[in-house]
Amino acid sequence: MKSAVSMRRLAGLALCLAVTACATPLKAPDYTAFRAAKPRTILVLPPVNHTPDTKATNGLLSQMTMPLAEGGYYVVPVTLETETFRQNGLSAPDEIIQAPAEKLRTIFGADAALYTTITAYGSVYHVIDSNTVVTASSKLVDLRSGSVLWTGTGSATGADVGEMTGGGSIMGMLIVAAVKQVSNNLMDHSFPVAAVAADRLLKVGPPDGLLYGPRSVKYGTD
Structure with missing residues (x-):
């Protein structure tokens, strides 16, 4: 009996420790360089x-300004x-990111x-279904010092924009998967998903987003 009680107490203690660990707040980003x-x-x-999708770069880039x-x-x-880079013989993102920071600052x-x-x-x-996924990561770099001011990631799926599913039946899921495969090959169904991913990636404000910019009424409050 005492052994059973002791085991319950140990289990309870372990649960408390686990809850405490889960409740520990994440470490806030260091915004010293950003500020x-x-x-x-x-x-x-x-x-x-x-990714293998050639539409990815333009699909996400067009959503990142807003x-x-x-x-x-x-x-x-x-x-x-885009036109400035083109006139200077640069069109591939892999080439553009190699441009010197000082050059980018001077030109733009x-x-x-x-x-x-x-x-x-x-x-x-998948075998009986498909899902649209967009995931990206970014870093903001100071073009004067070269310091990394902020890093972040963002992801979204078709469910975030109400992408249809096949319901509960196997036949329904097979039909929906086939329809989505054909339509996705004809047009960029990832575009609206990329918009959600961009919003999540470039969110502004606490706890881990970009700091508010100088044109925001909240500038300096974070």
Whole structure:
């Protein structure tokens, strides 16, 4: 009997320790360099695509300006940036990210550049279903000092934009999977998912997002 009681007490203690560990708050990012740099203008470089989908770079890049602008930053227009790089013989993201920071600052007048890598973009097919997934990570780099001011990741799936499923029947799931496979090959169904991923990736504000930009009414409150 005493042994059983002791075991229950040990189990209870272990549970308490586990709950305490789970409740421990995550360590807040270090914003010291970010606050010192006070970037006002951001250059969003074309994301490097590490997926088989050739639409990934443009699909995500076109969604990245809005969350930054709404967060209080001036963002170098993507069309201006793209044409400038093209005239200088640069079109591939892998080449563009090799450009010297000082050169980027001189040409575009930006305080910081956003470097992004896409690790998932498009439909992931299973036996009886498929799901659209977009995942990317970014780092904000000070073009004056080269310091990394912030890093983040963002991901979204088709469920975030109401992507249809086949319900509970096997036949229904097979039909939906077949329809999605055909339609995804004809158009970019990842585009709306990329919008959600971009919002999550470039969220502004606590606990771990970008700091509010100088055009935000919340500038300096974080």
